[in-house]
Amino acid sequence: MNKFTVTYDETYEIWTSLTPSEKALTVSSPVNAALTKSARDKAYQYTRNNYGRSGSGDVSDAFRHAVWNALMCKYISKDWAKAMATAHEDKDAAYFSKVFPDGFTGRQHTNMDLNNNQKGRDCWNVLTDSQFFVSDGDL
Template sequence: MAFYGADIEQLKHLSKSLAGGSEKLSGNAREIDALISKGSFWHGQDAKQFSADWHSRFRPLLEKASQGLADASKSALRNADEQEKGSGASGGGIGTAAAVGAAGPGLQGPGGGPTPEEILEKYQVSDAETTEWPGDWDPLRLVVDQRTVTEKEAELLNGLGPIELNDFKGIHDDAFSEADSRFPSSDRNDDHNDAFRHAYWNALMTREFGVDWAEDYATAHEQLPGNPGPREAMDLYNNEVGRNIAAAHPDASPEELADLVEEAVRNGDTVVVGGDLLPHPSNEIRPEQTGDAGNAPPADGHDPEFNDESRTTS
């Protein structure tokens, strides 16, 4: 049995989290207001300039972000109420369980079975310029930890709304937790856990944001400088497998996608790094025999062609 529609309790939980984020931003704004109004710890022209910038530029941004989260909270709660009413009025509509057929076999890997050497050479991208996201003056910094990303990653993330950013974080967390559950690993790199995580991450992003956006983001992520060549090839290959699985099963639930990705890993449709530091089919290398590509040098890569239509989802 598969679940269609929305999980009412999860929607209510999301609404509560969004409301909490909104209140946190408002509270931070009030704290800064109080510090500026005291003015006893900072004097001079710089202090005056900051006060002017705060009231004219930064505080309005915080207010806008806070209001956006509050609106999203109300929208999520409204959807939960509608789902609750709909499931109570119908025996088989949205929000109810419905029987579905088997998800089908795992897909073949991209490229029709290339050799490990061909995968290592083909699945490489060039390094890209990086930036810190969220930016130093972005109100999101109050609720999101800043990290180094490529400029394309930042562009794509900036195109997401509050609910979409929350979904994006949930997809990231779900990919890690599901990989740890199905393929336990002490290292999480270069092995079957890693293969499942990247494929499932891309399958979930494809399901939520579309295949073009998922391809752009996952590819841009691999452009972070210094990525070891075998690890980059493995990740890009498995990313593509995950997107192919989701594209072939557009109505699959996250649980069904996880089963399909697990099947792909066990059938050898994904790749892992072998002891020779080459990407091999995941059913040919035992978990204890995977290599460690951490010290492998980066490889030359091509400049990826991004999908213009996937710049934002909003």
């Protein structure tokens, strides 16, 4: 298999992990959804390269969220990045009230993620950071 081949099991696993809001966006634009997954995969790789891990509730988590959003801006649009990243944080009440091992609630994690998503979008400027001028690594 090449790197562009995705099995049925992988597709099903990805689909079932999406929030209802993410599913709606994915159905509305499958091409953007595929580009979003690519941006996500790159963000995970850059995070592991820079921090040696891709954690939760730490600086690596903040970095990953910001990079993911900046890459979605670059390859799709700032509007799509905002819509998809916000949809990704659309959790249920049980998640929001859950206390995680780091002592923070799901609501606190979500608020942090939304802030870091915005930071990633804020660093993107279509006039200076087009696909032709800035590499993904530099972004």
